[in-house]
Amino acid sequence: MDEPVLLTGAGGRVGQAILDGIGEPYDWRLFDREPLSAEERPPGVSREDVVVGDVTDESTVAEAVDGCGAVIHLAGDPRKTAPWDSVLRNNIDGTQVVMNASVEAGVEKFVFASSNHVVGAYETDDRTPGMYRTSDEFRLDGTELPRPGNLYGVSKATGEFLGRYYHDEHDLSVVCVRIGNLTREHPPPEYERGHAMWLSHRDCAHLFDRCLRADYGFEIVYGISDNDRKYYSIDRAREVLGYDPQDNSSEYRFDGTPKGE
């Protein structure tokens, strides 16, 4: 990708994992409502490449996306307990503003940070905790209907529908990554569900790199490491994006310490 890549929510956990891993090869334009410190910007990205603004502000977003070839849209309220007014504004309205501006600017690829919470209600009492274990073969693969278990999940499902619409009606290439649970260095300790949907920082950066490089129309994929415990299939991400994760929560004990030590 020779043209600049707009990264919204660049100062957050996922944004920083991406920039730590693939900061160098891209011409980044970073966007966040909070200013980014020098440490939060990859080498070569200056203060002038950072837009401080809100993703619901149409004119600021239009200016930020002008000339970009791709967008990774992360900005939003990530809380599973987020109230409706916040997800409506930050997640739904914000995503529509960024997608619409992207189409108007002639952006080719749009990568949307969706969430495991789009399908949280598949984790029924009779399936859990069995589905979090290696012996269980239950898999969600991205072709199932959304079943959000909270309003945050509803907002992320809506983002996916917006992506479907902007792909079908405006030819934007869209990939929605249903991110699992991103933690640095080890899976979330003492959390069975978290071990099943762990996404390491290394695999996160690689996955988003593949989203910028691969060719696709409209896709929904799961963003987790290659965990032995899993209830999300990563086959589609492998097939369409060339995702090749290196980490696996089974290399760690339940308390999060590496088994090799």
Ligand SMILES: NC(=O)C1=CN([C@@H]2O[C@H](COP(=O)(O)OP(=O)(O)OC[C@H]3O[C@@H](n4cnc5c(N)ncnc54)[C@H](O)[C@@H]3O)[C@@H](O)[C@H]2O)C=CC1
């Ligand atoms: N961290 C995780 O494990 C997962 C994250 N996600 C999604 O990935 C995205 C990033 O999540 P995190 O990095 O964990 O969250 P975070 O809260 O660490 O980062 C979000 C960033 O977006 C910015 N932001 C929020 N609302 C904004 C707005 N209206 N305008 C401009 N900037 C705004 C914040 O200032 C922050 O820097 C979110 O959309 C979240 O829903 C999805 C699944 C799992």
Ligand SMILES: O=C1O[C@H](COP(=O)(O)O)[C@@H](O)[C@H](O)[C@H]1O
């Ligand atoms: O979408 C998200 O999911 C992760 C994992 O969910 P959890 O139910 O295991 O906490 C969460 O950590 C993150 O904040 C959220 O944005």
